[in-house]
Amino acid sequence: MNTITAIETRFFAFESDFVDSLRCIPMIVRYKLDTCRVKLQLADWARLNYHEKDELAELPCHSQEEIDAYADFVHALVWKYTSTVPSLLKTLDAAWVHTQVPAEVREKAQEWNCPVISAHQWMQLDVLERFALVKLSRSGHEGRNFPRALAEFGLAAAC
Incomplete structure (x- = not known):
């Protein structure tokens, strides 16, 4: 049976400009969508009411049964x-599960003149x-949130 790491529903401070209204898809929902390999367009997200968006943030998506129910x-x-x-994602590139910092994260940190993130960090x-x-x-994500996330996660002061 496929089970992923249980993730507690939470919103990040760098998402604070849209979390109250849920006008954008928060990371917790993006994580769950990737887990069940569903590609939800922002235009479709915008059609959902607040209660439905909040439910997508709160619903569990850990065991195979929960993943299937979430996708449904x-x-x-x-x-x-x-x-x-x-549509469904053809493959899931789960770079976040690797023990080494993904190249794209290192490159984005360099682009923003942020400190190098070690494998330990x-x-x-x-x-x-x-x-x-x-x-x-x-690509496709608002760049200003990357350094804000680094700061929030204790990896860099203002970069």
């Missing part, structure tokens, strides 16, 4: 508003923190 719930929500189902972060840094390192 997301599909049902998207279908409700769009009469389509979200990387492994001291919890799974959701490592996930957030990987996601914030990839």
